[in-house]
Amino acid sequence: MIEDKNQQRTDLNNLGEFGLIKHLTKNFEIHHESTVKGIGDDAAVLGFKDEHVVVSTDLLVEGVHFDLSYMPLKHLGYKAVIVNLSDVFAMNAEATQITVSIAVSNRFPLEALEELYAGIETAAKIYDIDVVGGDTTSSTTGLLISVTALGVVSKTETVYRSGAKPNDLLVVSGDLGGAYMGLQVLEREKQVYKVNPNNQPDLDAYTYIIERQLKPEARKDVIKLLKDLEVKPTSMIDISDGLSSEVLHLCENSEVGCDLYENKIPLDPQVISTCEEFNIDSTTIALNGGEDYELLFTVDQKDYPKIKANPSLTVVGFIKEESAGRHLVTRAETKIELKAQGWKNFNA
Amino acid sequence: MIEDKNQQRTDLNNLGEFGLIKHLTKNFEIHHESTVKGIGDDAAVLGFKDEHVVVSTDLLVEGVHFDLSYMPLKHLGYKAVIVNLSDVFAMNAEATQITVSIAVSNRFPLEALEELYAGIETAAKIYDIDVVGGDTTSSTTGLLISVTALGVVSKTETVYRSGAKPNDLLVVSGDLGGAYMGLQVLEREKQVYKVNPNNQPDLDAYTYIIERQLKPEARKDVIKLLKDLEVKPTSMIDISDGLSSEVLHLCENSEVGCDLYENKIPLDPQVISTCEEFNIDSTTIALNGGEDYELLFTVDQKDYPKIKANPSLTVVGFIKEESAGRHLVTRAETKIELKAQGWKNFNA
Numbered sequence: 287m288i289e290d291k292n293q294q295r296t297d298l299n300n301l302g303e304f305g306l307i308k309h310l311t312k313n314f315e316i317h318h319e320s321t322v323k324g325i326g327d328d329a330a331v332l333g334f335k336d337e338h339v340v341v342s343t344d345l346l347v348e349g350v351h352f353d354l355s356y357m358p359l360k361h362l363g364y365k366a367v368i369v370n371l372s373d374v375f376a377m378n379a380e381a382t383q384i385t386v387s388i389a390v391s392n393r394f395p396l397e398a399l400e401e402l403y404a405g406i407e408t409a410a411k412i413y414d415i416d417v418v419g420g421d422t423t424s425s426t427t428g429l430l431i432s433v434t435a436l437g438v439v440s441k442t443e444t445v446y447r448s449g450a451k452p453n454d455l456l457v458v459s460g461d462l463g464g465a466y467m468g469l470q471v472l473e474r475e476k477q478v479y480k481v482n483p484n485n486q487p488d489l490d491a492y493t494y495i496i497e498r499q500l501k502p503e504a505r506k507d508v509i510k511l512l513k514d515l516e517v518k519p520t521s522m523i524d525i526s527d528g529l530s531s532e533v534l535h536l537c538e539n540s541e542v543g544c545d546l547y548e549n550k551i552p553l554d555p556q557v558i559s560t561c562e563e564f565n566i567d568s569t570t571i572a573l574n575g576g577e578d579y580e581l582l583f584t585v586d587q588k589d590y591p592k593i594k595a596n597p598s599l600t601v602v603g604f605i606k607e608e609s610a611g612r613h614l615v616t617r618a619e620t621k622i623e624l625k626a627q628g629w630k631n632f633n634a
Numbered sequence: 635m636i637e638d639k640n641q642q643r644t645d646l647n648n649l650g651e652f653g654l655i656k657h658l659t660k661n662f663e664i665h666h667e668s669t670v671k672g673i674g675d676d677a678a679v680l681g682f683k684d685e686h687v688v689v690s691t692d693l694l695v696e697g698v699h700f701d702l703s704y705m706p707l708k709h710l711g712y713k714a715v716i717v718n719l720s721d722v723f724a725m726n727a728e729a730t731q732i733t734v735s736i737a738v739s740n741r742f743p744l745e746a747l748e749e750l751y752a753g754i755e756t757a758a759k760i761y762d763i764d765v766v767g768g769d770t771t772s773s774t775t776g777l778l779i780s781v782t783a784l785g786v787v788s789k790t791e792t793v794y795r796s797g798a799k800p801n802d803l804l805v806v807s808g809d810l811g812g813a814y815m816g817l818q819v820l821e822r823e824k825q826v827y828k829v830n831p832n833n834q835p836d837l838d839a840y841t842y843i844i845e846r847q848l849k850p851e852a853r854k855d856v857i858k859l860l861k862d863l864e865v866k867p868t869s870m871i872d873i874s875d876g877l878s879s880e881v882l883h884l885c886e887n888s889e890v891g892c893d894l895y896e897n898k899i900p901l902d903p904q905v906i907s908t909c910e911e912f913n914i915d916s917t918t919i920a921l922n923g924g925e926d927y928e929l930l931f932t933v934d935q936k937d938y939p940k941i942k943a944n945p946s947l948t949v950v951g952f953i954k955e956e957s958a959g960r961h962l963v964t965r966a967e968t969k970i971e972l973k974a975q976g977w978k979n980f981n982a
Contacts, residue, residue, distance in 0.1 A: 322686060326887070327795050328724035328872055329690035329785070336684055338670060342677035343733045343767055343782055349774040376676035385691045387780055419691055426697040432735055432780035434691055437677070447675050524676055
């Protein structure tokens, strides 16, 4: 929360566009054989052999998707990459390259952009992806980041949203609701900070959920795990908008119904305790919270033995015929129709 | 200049993000065999066989790259696509797919976005490209468009900025400076309109240059022409920032020098007359104006017979050893060192 007002400031006007791109991307190294030419020509050149290329793109807008009063720029850079990689992994693909474009107002000094790119670089290193292009321009107001991610997957291994079939198991990785509750804690601290800027917040009890919000991870490990277990999901999607919205996407694309069991939804103890503190229902948060970047997928029942013992994976329901509808089975064993609340940025 | 204030307005809040994307992209059709899956999954899936994939991305920001007081939204959508295709063609590639992301404030009604997407759709049809993905989100202020274009080129036909060698010819397509002078005319009319909104401007004398600014084209035809003529350029770049800046990019990437002849720079008569009217030197405009989206390339001298008679192509200079430097040879036959002025958006 505490900003150092004395940090060095280099005005972006001193660099010009080419100087800025060169400066910000000078540490980026190329690791993938498929990256024939990265930054520095009209377009990047990639060679993928006879496999499927997957492409995903996302925009993050200041004041809509992030608030710089509690989102450090390095984390923001990291998260902007993660959000896109998550989509690539949701195709069962290996993420290989990204392009990063930013629009930024003159109120940001060069050092701020260096922080942002340090986060991008860290994500690129950890997830082993090449940064192959982008665009840097000024904006009249805030900061905006546009990332496009590319990945590669053999034709027979590509997993769509549309392959789920009746009797398949519905599975999620990790746990849900953490990112949303982390945001609630950060928003509360921001209000406290506004009233008393000298107040030092004690956030120890919220470490996990704040990290889920500020430094999410994409489940590259789950894609590898499924490969190691020799499980090919019948359908898959990443959980960016809340579980209920994503379950409905899978069902709609696969033209099936489902039963989702409330008591199976994986929740971290910190999510439960923070929900109690905020007096919010934790199931509502898991269903509608968003930004967890876990994977939701369906597997054939025959694969159940392969996944059942795994601590990263939880079976949360079953796929049914479309005519059966899409329901949440509550702890009280009543059935409620699933509805997408999700994050509606246009209504926010 | 005249805005119809009574047009129908549908509030974006009534749709939500998924509804909006579905609505705006419902007319987009898939034509390319390489588009395995377009919009509607976590990522687009593309199959390119064993060829090079090229990727290029650009951000267009309201108030920086365009002014909606004279840029109709349909033209803006068209131009946002063209800008990216131009980069793909500059790799000697065939443009095949784009993703389009927009951030937009609530001051825009749905009908405005429909106009924007109508322009995108028109460009996609004319240039035969599939729209395979994107992101739609709200912004706190203006409109921002991020386009990523993909293309494909056989490995032996890929042309970089780096292949020019001494004695190669320096060639440009079309003519230069039109887009910049079109912008000058539009800016002047905007000032007139501010003083007297009832004044109906007579822009007949500026039709060509205004079209160059508002509805530029990317030189897909030149790429085809070169193929038909069996000419593979040794290096190539698109002219987005003005001729001098692009010549220097080619020379730097190829580690060569050059002589660029002022009297060879192709100018449309309307550019010349408008420069006279505005009392600006037309060479300065061609060198530094930007946004022409012509192609600049180098060819081996042996290919001269194949290109010399072509009205779309003009030889404007020669590549030299790097030690010879990079010069403009003026009409008075003096040599001036080439300098990049270009469009420096951070200084604008």
